[in-house]
Amino acid sequence: MSATDTMTLRRLLADAPNRWGRWGADDEIGALNYLTAEEVMYGLATVRYGRTFTLGVPIATHDGDAVFPGRWPAKHFMVADKAGFENGHWHALPGGLEFADDYVTGFAQAGTHCDALGHMWFDDTLWNGFPASSTNGGMTRAGIMPIAERGIVGRGVLIDIARFRGKPALERAEAFTHLDLIECARAQGVEILPRSILLVRTGWVGALAAGSQTVGENYWEPGLTFSLDLVRWFDEMQIPSLVTDTLANETTYEPETGLMLVLHAALMRNLGVVFTEMASLDALAADCAADRRYEGFYCASPAKVSKGTGGSANPVFIK
Secondary structure (H helix, E strand, O other), rough: OOHHHHHHHHHOOOOOOOOOOOOOOOOHHHHHOOOOOHHHHOOOOOOOOOOOOOOOOOOOOOOOOOOOOOOOOOEEEEEEHHHHHOOOOOOOOOOEEEEEOOEEEOOOOOOOEEEOOOOOOOEOOHHHOHHHHHHHHOOOOOOHHHHHHOEEEEEEEEEEHHHHHOOOOOOOEEEOOOHHHHHHHHHHOOOOOOOOOOEEEOOHHHHHHHOOOOOOOOOOOEEEEOHHHHHHHHHOOOOEEEOOOOOOOOOEOOOOOEEOHHHHHHHHHHHOOEEEEEEEEEHHHHHHHHHHEEEEEEEEEEOOOOOEEEEEEEOEEOO
């Protein structure tokens, strides 16, 4: 961000809530502290049928994966396969076992992933007041490891904004607010309770996979848009984690100011809300629409990347 943007974010969020220090000066998991043992047990109690849905998207696909501008898709390489044994590059293990090995490389934020609370910042300060210099050479504060060690477990609520608006996927730059979340939940017959893990479906990841939407130039995806009321609502509801099927969990630009990814500052940096991005929600949404049950047990943990800015995840939702 430029210096101008930094000052603008400071002004924009001057009256917004901030939870630095709430869980101590060394806290690195933020709003996940709301997910107590009682919340985990409450999430378990929502399970009725034992139906499971995995929410990770495929990575390193043949046609390439959708990634946020400035990144590139994960790459997959076979290191050992049957051909390697046939041409003498590899030899069977004692007893006759052969094997296949592969290698995957890519951004921590490629595919379905959780962001570390220190992933984005302004004013040279991360979540909980940690200095931005603590990112140099690896995240020594507010990295992904504390989140990965804690896990994200509790009652999940799916808010299917796309179906609520009568379309398979939201349009480019189409925005919505917390009031839309509340209205959609009411229409679905589910209540957003305090400390709920919010899963918000826009249909966007599915549209990208199908080719009906592309990343391209001037990328502007749909999603939640900033307002002080929205940030205060997240704070008052003690929302621990936001999960969406978009690449960045919010509409790319705040329409009034043109600032980019404002909720990463207002929710992640300031409130400690853990973001999980690029979740695959279409199959879960279809099942919820069929039986009219939009709550369940949500369980996820990112990969334990040492000093990482994020980690890949394959969350599980159990109904």
